[in-house]
Structure formats: structure tokens, C-alpha cells
Amino acid sequence: GQQLNQSPQSMFIQEGEDVSMNCTSSSIFNTWLWYKQDPGEGPVLLIALYKAGELTSNGRLTAQFGITRKDSFLNISASIPSDVGIYFCAGQLYGSSNTGKLIFGQGTTLQVKP
Amino acid sequence: SAVISQKPSRDICQRGTSLTIQCQVDSQVTMMFWYRQQPGQSLTLIATANQGSEATYESGFVIDKFPISRPNLTFSTLTVSNMSPEDSSIYLCSVGGAYNEQFFGPGTRLTVL
Numbered sequence: 001g002q003q004l005n006q007s008p009q010s011m012f013i014q015e016g017e018d019v020s021m022n023c024t025s026s027s028i029f030n031t032w033l034w035y036k037q038d039p040g041e042g043p044v045l046l047i048a049l050y051k052a053g054e055l056t057s058n059g060r061l062t063a064q065f066g067i068t069r070k071d072s073f074l075n076i077s078a079s080i081p082s083d084v085g086i087y088f089c090a091g092q093l094y095g096s097s098n099t100g101k102l103i104f105g106q107g108t109t110l111q112v113k114p
Numbered sequence: 115s116a117v118i119s120q121k122p123s124r125d126i127c128q129r130g131t132s133l134t135i136q137c138q139v140d141s142q143v144t145m146m147f148w149y150r151q152q153p154g155q156s157l158t159l160i161a162t163a164n165q166g167s168e169a170t171y172e173s174g175f176v177i178d179k180f181p182i183s184r185p186n187l188t189f190s191t192l193t194v195s196n197m198s199p200e201d202s203s204i205y206l207c208s209v210g211g212a213y214n215e216q217f218f219g220p221g222t223r224l225t226v227l
Contacts, residue, residue: 043157
């Protein structure tokens with residue numbers, strides 16, 4: 001089946017540092033989404049992207065929809081301890097909007113050292 | 115975004131038994147989905163819950179093992195049947211938003227002994 005390759009798999013950083021993670025695929029997507037999952041919770045939507053080249057911010061988070069429509073990245077600036085969690089990218093394949101289905105990346109586990 | 119609740123939040127079950135998980139949404143939604151998240155893994159789509167008709171299952175998931183009901187536009191159930199320890203996972207329901215996004219419930223943590 002279709003796959004999203006998300007990297008890095010995990011990160012351990014110092015508080016205040018910036019973080020970058022990305023997702024790539026060999027397929028074209030019409031939507032890219034970034035979620036955060038805290039322990040014991042369901043994923044929470046952080047940012048949604050709908051156009052190639054689109055750059056969107058949500059506070060200290062910035063995400064971009066790649067020009068080729070096959071990738072996306074998420075940046076977190078000036079990390080704080082509450083940024084700890086698992087970040088997932090998700091995409092909707094081009095031509096599948098009527099199904100509503102998403103494909104998820106493998107996740108990036110972020111740990112922040114105070 | 116819609117407010118989504120799931121019951122139970124967690125359960126410990128014996129192998130061979132079945133568990134039915136409920137998903138309730140505070141508004142009518144067209145699309146509802148069920149996912150499985152195995153320990154330390156990403157989310158895998160089980161099926162799309164269709165209102166008034168049979169669910170659409172993904173490859174590797176069958177109705178006999180994961181029967182789904184969707185009696186109306188605000189409610190759905192997923193049953194995990196004849197459970198084995200390999201079924202120990204988090205089960206998540208989600209609903210489709212207006213712009214291809216999905217919003218998730220808090221999940222049901224299932225442990226099978």
C-alpha cells in the first residue's frame with residue numbers, strides 16, 4: 001500500500017532549540033496534515049495544508065506543503081517541555097478526496113530536556 | 115471541530131471474548147473512521163463506517179473480526195471479536211471535517227490477556 005516516510009523517528013533536544021521533521025512519498029497528495037499525540041490521548045490536529053508551496057504557521061509551529069506535492073515538513077521553534085509527544089504527518093492522496101481516507105507517517109517522538 | 119467521545123476509555127479482556135467500543139459525536143458528520151494503533155506504532159485504518167450501509171474495510175481487516183455499526187450520523191460502534199493478545203492496541207474513531215481533515219476521539223486502550 002501507499003506509504004509516508006517520516007523522519008526522524010525520534011529526537012531528543014534541549015529546551016529552546018528548534019526542531020524540524022518531514023514526510024516524503026513517491027505519490028502526490030492533495031492535503032497534508034500534522035498531528036500531535038500526547039500519551040493516553042488521541043491525535044490532535046496542529047496544521048492543515050492544501051496547496052503546493054503553502055506555508056502555514058500556528059504559534060511556534062510552521063509547516064509547508066512541498067512544491068512537488070510529495071512532501072511536507074514541520075518546524076517547531078524555541079521548543080518547550082510541553083512540546084514532548086509524538087508528531088504524525090498524514091496525507092490524503094490526490095484523487096481520493098471522495099473517500100476521506102488519510103495515510104499516516106510512522107511518527108516522530110520528540111523529547112525535550114529542560 | 116466536533117467533540118468526540120469513546121467508551122470505554124480502556125479495558126482488560128480475556129482471550130476469546132469480544133468488546134464493543136462506542137464512538138459518539140456532538141454533531142452530525144458524514145464520514146466516520148476506525149483506526150488501530152498497535153503499541154509504539156502509527157495509525158492504521160480499519161474501516162470507514164457508512165451510515166445505513168455496510169462499512170468499507172481496508173485490506174487485512176474483515177467484517178467477521180471487526181463488525182461495525184453506524185445507525186445514524188452521530189454514533190458508531192466497533193466490535194473486536196474473538197480477541198487474542200495480538201489485538202491489544204489503542205482503537206481510535208475519527209470524523210471527517212469540511213476540508214479533508216480528520217478529528218480524533220480520545221481512544222480506547224485494549225489489553226487482551
